[in-house]
Structure formats: structure tokens, C-alpha cells
Amino acid sequence: MTRIASVLLVALLIAAPVAAQTVIESNTPLRDRDVIFVPTREAVATAMMKLAGVTADDVVYDLGCGDGALLIAAARLGARAVGIDIDPQRIKEATEKVREAGVADRVTLIRGDIFDPSIEIREATVVTLYLLQSLNQKLMPRLKAELRPGTRIVSHAFTMGDSWPPDRTEQVDSTRVHLWTIR
Numbered sequence: 001m002t003r004i005a006s007v008l009l010v011a012l013l014i015a016a017p018v019a020a021q022t023v024i025e026s027n028t029p030l031r032d033r034d035v036i037f038v039p040t041r042e043a044v045a046t047a048m049m050k051l052a053g054v055t056a057d058d059v060v061y062d063l064g065c066g067d068g069a070l071l072i073a074a075a076r077l078g079a080r081a082v083g084i085d086i087d088p089q090r091i092k093e094a095t096e097k098v099r100e101a102g103v104a105d106r107v108t109l110i111r112g113d114i115f116d117p118s119i120e121i122r123e124a125t126v127v128t129l130y131l132l133q134s135l136n137q138k139l140m141p142r143l144k145a146e147l148r149p150g151t152r153i154v155s156h157a158f159t160m161g162d163s164w165p166p167d168r169t170e171q172v173d174s175t176r177v178h179l180w181t182i183r
């Protein structure tokens with residue numbers, strides 16, 4: 001490499017934006033998770049983003065983010081994404097996968113409990129869930145009290161039960177995705 005080329009390369013490396021990733025350890029004590037980890041497949045993640053109409057203007061919160069599949073799908077659309085998971089191993093995996101996907105600058109990961117009120121969710125414009133119906137129902141008061149009107153909630157497979165039917169449901173391969181909008 002010529003001297004000029006090496007000087008240019010060094011200058012480019014210095015000027016390149018550093019993809020900073022934020023990983024936060026909350027004060028939530030370690031405890032057993034409420035549901036096991038099963039990742040959302042890419043086709044389903046894409047369908048969830050489409051159903052919620054995610055754009056670069058959105059802030060997407062995945063409650064129980066696992067290894068970050070939904071965060072990556074949201075960040076690839078230009079959205080800012082925040083993932084909360086109680087399991088430190090999942091946060092470690094998500095940190096790695098988000099970095100590999102090249103979207104670390106748009107993703108924040110929080111090791112904590114989705115039921116811990118000190119972890120705020122009110123800035124979300126979209127909330128994604130892949131939990132269980134019983135957990136969705138347990139979250140319902142929090143979602144209704146804290147999310148602002150117009151915020152969309154999209155859930156992989158599970159509904160909120162009869163008391164809060166989804167506004168829309170779509171079939172994706174062998175599963176369903178459900179959408180609610182906060183009024």
C-alpha cells in the first residue's frame with residue numbers, strides 16, 4: 001500500500017461512526033423467567049413489523065426480547081428499538097446478534113423484568129410481545145396505563161383474552177399475529 005493510501009485509510013477509519021450499543025443492567029433482582037425462550041422466525045418478525053406499520057419514526061419496545069430477532073427487524077426499518085429481558089444469557093446473545101446485524105447504534109438492551117414499573121415503557125410507539133396469553137393479560141393494566149394513544153401493540157401467537165380483542169389478526173405461515181392500538 002502506498003503512503004498516501006495508508007494515510008487515507010487511517011483517516012477513513014477515524015472518521016467512521018462508531019456503532020455504540022447501550023446495554024443497561026436494571027436493579028431488578030435475578031429471578032426465574034415467566035416463559036421460556038423461543039425466537040420469532042424472520043418471516044413472522046417481518047409480518048409483525050408490517051402489521052404495526054413500523055417506520056424510522058418509531059420506537060419499538062420488545063418485552064421479553066430474547067436474542068433480539070424483533071429488535072433487529074425493527075432497527076433494519078430505521079426504528080429505534082429497546083429490548084427488555086430478565087435472562088442475562090439472552091441479553092448477551094442479543095448484544096452479539098444486534099452487533100452482527102450492524103444495527104447496534106439503534107438498539108438499547110435492558111436486563112430486567114417487564115413487570116418492574118421502574119423500567120419505563122411510555123416512550124414506545126410500538127410494543128412487541130411473544131409471551132403467553134396469561135402474561136399478556138398480566139401486562140394489560142401496565143400497557144393501558146402507560147402507553148400513549150396511538151401506540152400499537154403486536155403479539156406473536158397470543159391474544160389478550162376476550163376482554164381485549166385484537167383490532168386485526170393475520171395468519172403468517174402456521175401462526176397468527178395480532179394488533180391492538182391504544183385509544
Ligand SMILES: C[S@@+](CC[C@H](N)C(=O)[O-])C[C@H]1O[C@@H](n2cnc3c(N)ncnc32)[C@H](O)[C@@H]1O
Binds near residue numbers: 033035063065085129
Ligand atoms: C418466547 S421468548 C420471545 C423472544 C423474542 N421476543 C422473540 O420474539 O424472538 C420470551 C422471552 O421472554 C423472556 N422473559 C420471560 N419472563 C420475563 C420477564 N418477567 N421479564 C423480562 N423478560 C422475560 C424470556 O427470557 C424469553 O427470552
